[in-house]
Amino acid sequence: MPQSASATNAPTTDTSAPSPADASQSAEELCIEISHFNAWYGSFQAIHDLSLDIRRNQVTAFIGPSGCGKSTLLRWINRMNDIVPTAHSNGTLRIHDLDVLSPSTDVVHLRRQVGMVFQKPNPFPKTIYENVAFGPRLHLKLRRGELDELVEWSLRKAAVWDEVKDRLNAPALGLSGGQQQRLCIARAIAVGPEILLMDEPCSALDPASTLAIEDLIYELREQYTIVMVTHNMQQASRCSDRTAFFFEGRLVESGPTDDVFTKPQQKRTDDYVRGRFG
């Protein structure tokens, strides 16, 4: 089993940035291994023979035109596709030594380890405090003081504490869209995941909120492995370390973001990043 995410990302750990040496070491570590992966909805094959390594403590952006399979792959990483009755897959998808696709994989445990942030902020219709406390209450046995500390830690980590600290008992739905999305990030990290999946996390936000979330994503990679779907080329180049370009259910190329944007190996990638299609 992979190392417990709550142990590696526990709020009591030092949250300061790792030294450059630490960062470069961990940057090379494999976190998610995808090999010869295929996925279908019924008889329609959405992903074909896709192989990709996702490295620890990096932001990996999935880019590509609509319908090319980005979200499908993202949603297999924490088995969100289990809720789609027609969805099935084969091949290898591992997080460290955990076989994600195995029927015996404990999906509740997997989703604690692999948090998800969706396109539209989706706070629960509860207070700000309760949104963040919800997961820890289910999974962790904490005393009230410890829970308070965890809620504060998560909100600070998600860069929204200063804006909400005086109204923790106010309804989360009263926050702005950008604040709600940062609250959802706080909710996701409160249960101690190792990986954060983000499916177009800024697409419903205004430019200022988008920049705030992008800054946050870039900072969070010191502690989390982040996989993000985005249609925004500038966003991919601003806040990802590596980029994977998908087309019609296949991975066309992947590599360091600078390389994919400035010297792509495939003409199709070049055309896409230059806005010639999609």
Ligand SMILES: Nc1ncnc2c1ncn2[C@@H]1O[C@H](COP(=O)(O)OP(=O)(O)OP(=O)(O)O)[C@@H](O)[C@H]1O
């Ligand atoms: N629940 C589903 N049932 C059937 N087909 C689906 C389902 N979800 C996605 N698909 C199909 O699978 C293909 C890949 O979809 P997916 O959402 O992964 O693409 P995407 O690259 O994320 O697109 P977008 O950028 O528009 O979100 C598309 O042809 C889509 O219509």
